[in-house]
Amino acid sequence: MNEVAFRLPIIAGVLVTLLTLSALLIWLERRLLGFWQERYGPNRVGPFGLLQSVADMIKIFMKEDWVPPFADKAVFVIAPAVIIVTVLMSFAVVPFTPSIVVADLNIGLLFFLAMSSLSAYSVVLAGWASNNKYSLLGGLRASAQMLSYEVFMGLSLMGVVMLAGSFNLGDIVEAQRDLWFCIPQILGFIIFLIAGLAETKRIPFDIPEAEAELVAGFHTEYSGMKFGMFFVGEYLGIILISAMITVLFFGGWQGPWLPPAIWFSIKTFLFICLFILLRAALPRLRFDQLMAFGWKVMLPLALVNLTVTGALVLAGHPSK
Amino acid sequence: MLKLLKGIWLVFLRAFTRPVTIQYPDEKPYLPPRWRGRIILSRDPDGEERCVGCYLCSVACPVDCIALQATEDEHGRRYPAWFRINFSRCIFCGYCEEACPTYAIQLTTDFEMSEHDRRNLVYEKEDLLISGTGKYPGYNFYRVSGVRIGGKDKGEAEHEAAPVDVRSLMP
Amino acid sequence: MTGAFYLAALVAAVSTGLAITSLNAVHALLYLIVSFLAVAVVFFIFGAPFIAMLEIIIYAGAIMVLFVFVVMMLNLGRRAIEQEAGWLTPRMWIGPSILSATLLGELLYLFGSGILSQAGGITVQTPKQVSVVLLGPYLIGIELASMLLLPGLVGAYHLGRRLNSEDA
Numbered sequence: 012m013n014e015v016a017f018r019l020p021i022i023a024g025v026l027v028t029l030l031t032l033s034a035l036l037i038w039l040e041r042r043l044l045g046f047w048q049e050r051y052g053p054n055r056v057g058p059f060g061l062l063q064s065v066a067d068m069i070k071i072f073m074k075e076d077w078v079p080p081f082a083d084k085a086v087f088v089i090a091p092a093v094i095i096v097t098v099l100m101s102f103a104v105v106p107f108t109p110s111i112v113v114a115d116l117n118i119g120l121l122f123f124l125a126m127s128s129l130s131a132y133s134v135v136l137a138g139w140a141s142n143n144k145y146s147l148l149g150g151l152r153a154s155a156q157m158l159s160y161e162v163f164m165g166l167s168l169m170g171v172v173m174l175a176g177s178f179n180l181g182d183i184v185e186a187q188r189d190l191w192f193c194i195p196q197i198l199g200f201i202i203f204l205i206a207g208l209a210e211t212k213r214i215p216f217d218i219p220e221a222e223a224e225l226v227a228g229f230h231t232e233y234s235g236m237k238f239g240m241f242f243v244g245e246y247l248g249i250i251l252i253s254a255m256i257t258v259l260f261f262g263g264w265q266g267p268w269l270p271p272a273i274w275f276s277i278k279t280f281l282f283i284c285l286f287i288l289l290r291a292a293l294p295r296l297r298f299d300q301l302m303a304f305g306w307k308v309m310l311p312l313a314l315v316n317l318t319v320t321g322a323l324v325l326a327g328h329p330s331k
Numbered sequence: 332m333l334k335l336l337k338g339i340w341l342v343f344l345r346a347f348t349r350p351v352t353i354q355y356p357d358e359k360p361y362l363p364p365r366w367r368g369r370i371i372l373s374r375d376p377d378g379e380e381r382c383v384g385c386y387l388c389s390v391a392c393p394v395d396c397i398a399l400q401a402t403e404d405e406h407g408r409r410y411p412a413w414f415r416i417n418f419s420r421c422i423f424c425g426y427c428e429e430a431c432p433t434y435a436i437q438l439t440t441d442f443e444m445s446e447h448d449r450r451n452l453v454y455e456k457e458d459l460l461i462s463g464t465g466k467y468p469g470y471n472f473y474r475v476s477g478v479r480i481g482g483k484d485k486g487e488a489e490h491e492a493a494p495v496d497v498r499s500l501m502p
Numbered sequence: 503m504t505g506a507f508y509l510a511a512l513v514a515a516v517s518t519g520l521a522i523t524s525l526n527a528v529h530a531l532l533y534l535i536v537s538f539l540a541v542a543v544v545f546f547i548f549g550a551p552f553i554a555m556l557e558i559i560i561y562a563g564a565i566m567v568l569f570v571f572v573v574m575m576l577n578l579g580r581r582a583i584e585q586e587a588g589w590l591t592p593r594m595w596i597g598p599s600i601l602s603a604t605l606l607g608e609l610l611y612l613f614g615s616g617i618l619s620q621a622g623g624i625t626v627q628t629p630k631q632v633s634v635v636l637l638g639p640y641l642i643g644i645e646l647a648s649m650l651l652l653p654g655l656v657g658a659y660h661l662g663r664r665l666n667s668e669d670a
Contacts, residue, residue: 047345050352086528117628121555128563132535135567139528139574147574154571158564165559178629292342293335 022113025102033246034064040246040287047291068239076235079141086140091237094133094244098251101126105254106181108264108271119180120172123255124165127210131157133244134212134219134229141232149228152298153219156209159305160216163313164206170199170320171259184263193260198316200260202309207252209305211245213286215293218301253282364466367423368442370416372435372456373465380460381435381472383409388427388436396420397427406481408473414456419449433472437465507547514540525583527573531566538562549626 038053038061045052053060078084104119106112116122131154138150172178174195175186183192193200209216220228230241257263257278264271266278296304353360362368375381384401402412427436446452464470473480475489486493514537521533538561545554636644 043346045350047342049345049348050350051354083526083528086532116551118551118555121552121559121629125555125558125563128559128567131563131567132570135570135574136528136532139570151571151574154567154574158567161564288339288343292339 018113021111025107025111025113026099029099029102029247029250030243032250033243034068035061036246036249036283037067037242038063039283040290043284043287044291047288071236071239074235076237079143079232081142082232083140083142086136087232088237090133090137090140091233091240091244092133093136094130095240095247097126097130097133098244098247101251102247102254104180105251105258106184106263107254107275109181111272112181115181116179118178120168120178120183120259123180124161124168127164128157128161130210130244130248131161133241137233137241138219138229141229143232145226146229146231149219149221149225149231152225153212153229156212156216156219156301156305159302160206160209160309163202163305163309164210166310166313166317167199167202167206168259170196170316173320173324180258180263184258184265187262187265191260191262196260196316196320198312199320200256202313202316203259204256205309207256208286208289209301211248211252211286213245213249214290215296216301217295218298221295223295249283249286250279253279253286256282362440362442364440366440366442367425367428367438368440369418369444370421370423370427370436370438370454370459371461371465372414372459373437373461373463373467375471375473376464376469377471378462379408379473380410381433381470382411382414383433383435383472384411385409385432387430387432391426391430393424393426394420394422408480411456414459416454416459417452418444418454419452434465434467434470435472439465507544510540510543510547513537514544525587527576527582528570531569531573535562535566538566550632552627552629552632 041063042052042054042060053063056062056066078087101123103113104116104122106115106119134153134157135150138146138148138153141147171183171192174192175183177183177186186192212219218228219225220230225231230238233241254275257275261278263278264275266274269277373381382399384399386399386401389395389397389399396417397415398417399414400412401409403409423438425438428438431437444452473483473488475491477485477488477491479485517533517536517540521530521537524530524533538557542554542557542562545551545557
């Protein structure tokens with residue numbers, strides 16, 4: 012029981028920080044997109060427009076929370092909760108510093124993969140429950156996309172697991188004390204970055220919610236706070252993938268002089284900015300391009316990475 | 332692949348250039364004098380209405396937002412009894428100004444005319460009529476045209492020869 | 503621990519029952535997913551976290567998404583629900599229930615006889631131990647499974663290939 016009492020402040024702290032950050036991220040993304048498109052972005056509400064998220068939040072809370080009469084009500088309500096729950100659960104295993112980690116599981120990485128595979132349900136169920144053809148198409152695309160990209164997301168991480176010799180994320184960070192895994196696992200890092208983009212349904216992989224073709228894809232029928240949950244879920248997903256890249260490939264909390272939490276935040280922030288930069292720079296892929304890219308380029312690359320890493324690790328330990 | 336990275340890098344470099352945005356309500360942009368904004372009805376230098384109620388603007392209007400009713404005063408001078416422009420339909424194309432033979436209808440540089448109630452966007456003649464001459468200061472239609480009104484007969488306009496007397500034999 | 507186990511087991515049992523009796527295909531699949539998650543929790547409690555995660559990743563996360571995907575594509579409407587309701591007559595479920603009741607009785611008998619409770623305390627199996635066992639004594643099983651999967655892959659590719667008009 013003492014253990015639980017000790018964990019509670021950490022859980023509460025992580026939750027509050029994450030939800031605040033994901034709200035601020037909305038502002039950050041719009042500002043950065045603005046700068047990269049030679050305009051200002053939101054700068055009216057509060058200093059530098061910082062309170063824009065608060066204004067958005069108030070607006071979204073005031074909106075009517077409408078369930079369409081033709082929708083499958085129960086599933087329609089569950090779907091947005093699934094994405095928030097799965098993403099927040101994934102954060103449980105992320106080691107922010109040596110001491111701040113909610114659940115120090117020995118299968119942390121697998122837990123992350125399991126939760127990201129479950130998050131596909133939110134999109135699929137939202138698309139189906141809306142009973143709307145655009146939503147359904149969005150849901151179909153999302154399920155195909157997330158299923159295929161999960162495959163080599165998992166495969167790209169196995170190289171890291173081999174080098175670290177553990178599924179525990181804390182151990183993986185410790186194993187990077189001398190050399191960050193982004194150097195020996197550069198291929199794995201690139202594959203994981205691309206798969207992470209696809210998992211969070213970000214541009215250039217945002218075809219499940221492609222405005223130009225599908226209105227808003229799976230969340231066409233959503234309004235008010237249910238839509239807000241999808242929105243926050245997407246931003247939480249960006250933070251999650253950035254944090255995972257930091258943990259798995261860029262040494263997590265490690266770094267000279269500064270305290271671990273600061274290092275972790277800096278690295279995660281840089282990757283969040285990279286995600287936003289990619290959105291500013293890249294066009295959306297076509298669906299067949301996405302699938303062909305996934306299965307014909309990324310999967311073989313991930314397998315090659317896995318084989319080479321395995322062979323090298325085995326060569327390094329001839330005695331065992 | 333390299334092109335992709337180059338594109339991303341170029342977009343990143345944009346972060347260090349000044350935004351081209353003009354912060355509008357704080358900072359007014361320059362509008363050229365021929366800007367097509369809110370429509371007005373002008374008066375001639377003598378202070379009379381220039382509009383002669385010819386309906387040409389109404390005909391020229393592609394969205395049919397101009398409506399008027401012509402009438403005549405005791406001197407035979409035509410003017411609109413009422414003149415109505417529905418700015419919720421107006422597309423500010425400027426065809427009315429081009430069609431107007433008397434320079435009465437003109438487009439101005441004002442565009443800040445939003446309303447909370449859509450009905451307030453229907454402007455009547457009192458709202459449209461200004462006290463000045465607009466873009467054409469010296470012009471007075473009745474002084475240069477050959478039409479006969481009270482106090483001005485045929486041939487009395489500027490640069491107008493006296494009418495030919497068809498019963499006379501002299502050339 | 504015991505409380506968590508009974509809770510997870512109850513959820514698994516109830517959701518499996520609902521998965522069978524649910525008329526709406528998607529709802530049935532959702533109950534099945536919940537059942538998988540509950541089973542994963544049971545695995546986790548009994549010291550098999552690796553299997554628990556695989557259960558979620560492979561069964562709940564990948565295979566069931568495909569099932570949902572197919573059901574979504576079929577777009578079953580009210581007609582399908584009525585058809586299902588017609589099928590769920592006593593004549594249909596009485597046979598399977600007798601069979602499962604037999605199995606349940608067998609299980610209860612084994613519990614009562616005390617054979618199953620000899621397993622003793624819970625030992626946590628790490629992924630490493632699982633892999634050592636899989637690639638050691640059970641290597642032949644792994645090889646057989648991969649041999650089975652490879653024809654499946656080739657077959658799927660063969661069926662899904664693009665037919666040119668002159669080939670067809």
